[in-house]
Amino acid sequence: AGDAAAFRPLSFCVTVPSPGGDDVSRCGLVARSRRPMSWCDVARTIHEVELSPLSCAKQSSAGDLAKHRHSMAVCGAFDADEKALLFGGNISRSVAGNWQTSAELFLASLPRAAGEPVVLKEVAKAPQAQWPCSRWGATLTQIRAGALLWGGWSREGETALPWMLRLREADADWSSCPGTGPEAVAFHTATAVDSKRVAMVGGLGDGASRSGVWIFDSSTEQWQQACADGPSVAGAAASFEVDSQRLVVCLGVQRTAFRFGDEFLKNVSVFDLRMQRWDEHAWTSQRPTEEDPLAANREPCVRRQVAAGTFGHRLIVSGGHSENSDTLSDIWSLNLRTGRWTELSSQGPRLAAHKAVISGLDFFTFGGHSSTGVYSSKGMSMSIVQLGQEPRVSSESEEPSTQDSEEQSSESQSEESDDEADGIPIQLLMRLLAAQRSAQPGRGYE
Numbered sequence: 001a002g003d004a005a006a007f008r009p010l011s012f013c014v015t016v017p018s019p020g021g022d023d024v025s026r027c028g029l030v031a032r033s034r035r036p037m038s039w040c041d042v043a044r045t046i047h048e049v050e051l052s053p054l055s056c057a058k059q060s061s062a063g064d065l066a067k068h069r070h071s072m073a074v075c076g077a078f079d080a081d082e083k084a085l086l087f088g089g090n091i092s093r094s095v096a097g098n099w100q101t102s103a104e105l106f107l108a109s110l111p112r113a114a115g116e117p118v119v120l121k122e123v124a125k126a127p128q129a130q131w132p133c134s135r136w137g138a139t140l141t142q143i144r145a146g147a148l149l150w151g152g153w154s155r156e157g158e159t160a161l162p163w164m165l166r167l168r169e170a171d172a173d174w175s176s177c178p179g180t181g182p183e184a185v186a187f188h189t190a191t192a193v194d195s196k197r198v199a200m201v202g203g204l205g206d207g208a209s210r211s212g213v214w215i216f217d218s219s220t221e222q223w224q225q226a227c228a229d230g231p232s233v234a235g236a237a238a239s240f241e242v243d244s245q246r247l248v249v250c251l252g253v254q255r256t257a258f259r260f261g262d263e264f265l266k267n268v269s270v271f272d273l274r275m276q277r278w279d280e281h282a283w284t285s286q287r288p289t290e291e292d293p294l295a296a297n298r299e300p301c302v303r304r305q306v307a308a309g310t311f312g313h314r315l316i317v318s319g320g321h322s323e324n325s326d327t328l329s330d331i332w333s334l335n336l337r338t339g340r341w342t343e344l345s346s347q348g349p350r351l352a353a354h355k356a357v358i359s360g361l362d363f364f365t366f367g368g369h370s371s372t373g374v375y376s377s378k379g380m381s382m383s384i385v386q387l388g389q390e391p392r393v394s395s396e397s398e399e400p401s402t403q404d405s406e407e408q409s410s411e412s413q414s415e416e417s418d419d420e421a422d423g424i425p426i427q428l429l430m431r432l433l434a435a436q437r438s439a440q441p442g443r444g445y446e
Contacts, residue, residue, distance in 0.1 A: 003038055003039045003040050004039050006039075006040075007038070007039035007040045007042070007043040008028060008039045008043075010039075010043035010046070010047065011025075011027065011028030011031075011039060011042045011043045011046055012024040012025055012027070012028070013027040013028070013046045013311065013312045014242065014310065014312060015027050015309065015310065015311055015312075015358040015359075016076075016191075016192065016239070016240075016309060016310040016358070017074065017075045017076045017084075017141070017142060017309060017356070017357050017358065018076040018309075018357065018358045018359060019076040019077055019078065019079055019081075019082045019083055019084065019110070019357070019359060020076065020359075021076065021078055021142060021144075022195060027042075027046070027360055027361070028042045028043075028046075028360075029360075030082060030359055030360030030361075031045075031360035031361040031362075031388075033112065033113075033360075034111065034112065034113055034114055034360055034362065035114050035360075035361075035386075035389070037388070041388065042361070042388070044388075045361055045387050045388030046311075046312055046361075047312075049311065049312075049314060049333060049344070049387055049388075050333055050342040050344065052387060052388045053388065053389060053390045053391060054331070054344050054345045054385060054386065054387055054388075054389065054391065055385070055386040055389040055390060055391045055392055056331075056345060056347055056348045056349060056383065056384070056385050056386075056391075057383065057384055057386075057392060058349075058381075058382065058383055058384075059117075059118055059364060059382035059383050059384040060117040060118070060382075061117050061118045061119070061120055061379070061380070061382055062117040062118070062119050062120070063109075063119040063120040063121055064106070064120045064121055064122045065120075065379060066086075066104070066106055066120055066122075066379060066380040067091050067102075067378070067379065067380065068091070068367075068369075068375040068377065068378060068379060068380055068381065069089035069090060069091045069102060069136075069367050069380060070089060070090050070136075070352075070353035070354065070367050070368050070369045071089055071090050071136040071137045071186075071187070071305075071353045071367070072086050072087060072088055072089035072136070072355055072366060072367045073086075073087045073088055073089075073135075073138040073139050073140035073149055073152070073355075074086050074087075074140055074355035074356070074357060074366055074367075075140040075141055075142040075147050075357070076142050076357050076358075076359075077107065077142070077147070077167065078142065079167075081109060081110075081112075082109070082110040082111075082112075082359045082360075083107055083108060083109050083110060084107075084108040084110065084357040084359075084364070084366070085105065085106070085107060085108075085140060085142075085147055085165065086105070086106040086107075086108055086355075086366055086367075086380075087103075087104070087105050087106075087132075087138070087140055087149060087165075088101060088102050088103060088104070088134055088135045088136060088138060088152065089101070089102050089136050089367055090102075090136035090137075090353075093373035093374075093375075094373060095372060095373070099136070101134040101135050101136045101153070101154055101155070101156070102134050102136075103131065103132065103133060103134035103135075103156075104122060105122070105123045105165075105172055106120050106121065106122055106123065107120075107121045107122075107123055107167070107170070108120055108121075108357075108366070109121070110357075110359050110362075110364060114386075118364070118382055120380075121170075123167075123170070123171070123172045125172070126171060126172075129172070129173075129174065130174045130175060130176065131172075131174055132149055132157075132163045132174060132176075133154045133156040133157030133158070133159065134154055134156050135151075135152030135153060135154040135156075135159050135186075136152055136153055136154075136186070137151065137152045137153050137186030137187045137203075137204070138150065138151045138152025138159065138186065139151060139152075139188065139189070139190035139200075140165070140190075141190045141191070141192055141198045142192070143192050143195055143196055143197075143198060143218055144195040144196055144218070145164060145166075145196065145218040145219070146164040146165050146166040146218075147164070147165040147166075148162055148163070148164055148165075148190070148198055148216065148218065149162070149163040149164075149165060150162045150163070150190060150198075150200065150216070151184055151185055151186055151188055151190075151200070151203060152184070152186050153186045158184070159184040159186075160181065160182070160183060160184035161176050161177065161178065162176070162177040162179075162181070162216060162221075163175065163176050163177065164176075164177060164218070177216075177221040178221075179221055179222055179223060180223065181214065181216070181223035182200065182210075182212075182214045182223065182225070183205055183206075184205065185202070185203025185204055185205040185210050185234075186203055186204050186205070186234075187202075187203055187204050187234040187235045187305070188200055188201060188202050188203030188204075188210070188234065189201045189202060189203075189236055189237065189238035189249060190238075191238045191239065191240050191247060192240065193215070193240050193245075193247065193273055196217060196218045196219045197215050197216065197217050197218070198215065198216045198218075199213055199214070199215050199226070199238075199240070199247055199271075199273075200213070200214045200215070200216065201213055201230070201231075201233070201236070201238060201247070201249050201271075202231065202232065202233040202234050202236055202249070202252065203234055204234040204255065206257070207255070207257040208232075208255050208256050208257045209232045209233055209234040209253065209254050209255045209256075210232060210234075211228070211229055211230050211231060211232040211233075212225060212227055212228045212229065212230060213225070213226040213227040213230060213247070213271055214226065226271075226273075226276050227271065227276060227277060227278065229278065230269060230271065230278045231249060231252075231254070231265065231267070231269045231278075232254050233249065233252040233253065233254055233265055233269075234252055234253055234254075234255060234304070235251075235252045235253055235304030235305045236249050236250060236251050236252030236265075236304070237249070237250055237251050237252070237306050237308035237315060237317050238250075238308070238315075239308070239310040239315040239334075239336060240273075240310070241313055241336040241337065243313070243337075244336075244337070245272065245273045245274045246270050246271065246272060246273065246279070246282065246336070247270070247271040247273060248268060248269070248270055248271075248315060248334070248336055249268070249269045249270075249271070250267075250268040250269070250315070250317075250334060251265065251300070251302065251303055251304065251306060251317065251320070252264075252265055252304050253265060253304045262304075264302035264303070264304065264322075264323045265302065266299075266302050268334070268339060270282035270283070282339065283338060283339030298340065298341055298342075299332075299341040300317070300330065300332045300341060300343070301322055301323070301328075302322065302323050303319075303320035303321060303322050303323070303328055304320055304321050304352075305320050305321055305352045305353045306318060306319055306320035306352070307319060307320075307349075307351070307354045307355055307356040307363075307365045307368070308356060309356040309357070309358040309363060310336075310358075311333075311358060311363075311387070313335065313336045313337050314333045314334060314335055314336060315333070315334040315336060316331065316332070316333050316334075316344070316356075316358075316363060317331070317332050317334070318330075318331045318332075318348045318349065318351075318354075318356065318363070318365065318385065319331075319348060319349055319350065319351045319352055319354065319365075319368070320352050321352040321353075325371075325372075327350050327351065327352050327369075327370055327371050328350070328352070329346065329347060329348045329349065329350035329351075330343060330345065330346045330348060331343070331344045331345045331346075331348040331385060332344060345385075347391070348383075348385060349365055349368075349381075349383035349385075350370055351365065351368035351369065351370060351381060351383070352368055352369065352370075352371075353367065353368050353369060354366060354367050354368025354381065354383075355367060355368075361386065361387040361388050361389075362384055362385070362386050362387070363384070363385035363386075363387065364382065364383070364384055364385075365381075365382065365383045365384075365385070366380060366381070366382055367380055367381060368381050369381075
């Protein structure tokens, strides 16, 4: 294009999780290959995302069928094409007591052009091959050595052992990484801080949320506890700002073993990687004060289990469960340099426990449920948020189709026996389990 010399350098952008990894030039190239955009339009969207239009819709899919699920482990796949890796998840309608997990691995080929489907391909386990146990609430983080799987809850095996995934000619090559590290947790955050290290924060274990920062180095396959204190949080979102070497953690909940219910957290916490400590004074001079009457309107309500991704020096979060047990649909951007929030849209996908991958200017989400135990369709939910795209006039594509609703009703009846225990309805069972939470370390989010 004629404006490439002037604007293409301005389109360089770090996106995480992303198939491009640390290739900052890939964002603009993918955006222009998928949509008719000038380099100027791409650069404007990247640098002024808060002022750019945004479109949300359900994303169609093709290929292998994947049952509905939430709390998967998801990351981008290093490849010449735009692809994502999806592992595990909770495939049942229960989050307490009778939950069921998957050990399936899917390779999702993202659309080459707007309007095309995501193509799912299940990567089968080869005979005699190593394979991690099924789980939910785990993380999958792409680094130079491969995709690092860690944590989660499972009834089939140990989840404290890190696993490294490498794709070799479309086959999955899993290898475990023995060593001493943190105790396994679920619903933690895992963030790549460079091409070989991943920082883990928070998570749920033994009936309570955890604090501290652990760093896994793939070059040595060793753990280091960078910090033992900090926010005790689970179901949070996290991002790493390369220029300032800051790890930012926000939203989520705190749970204690002797307190009924979760405390939803509002603070944004900043860990200085160079100083190896939490910085309580980050952004102090730039963020609105509590006395500011407009401060409450400049940040999202408290929530957990959002879909999150890093777009340049911004953390984008979508949806999640609120303190009032509502499933949210708003989309927010947190400026990692100033600590200021901006609402991008109130009409995003109404989901929680979904996971995101950023490709070009598109924010794809996979899995999730519309409320506890309720799915919008029989198959895995997929949505697309298009940055820099004018909203569609009709929102029909964002609503469940009649077929999806029929499938949901049919499956709800077929799975009724899965969500009952000794004849107790799932709603009553969940309340009983909630009352005994301190004795149930494997209790998930409700």
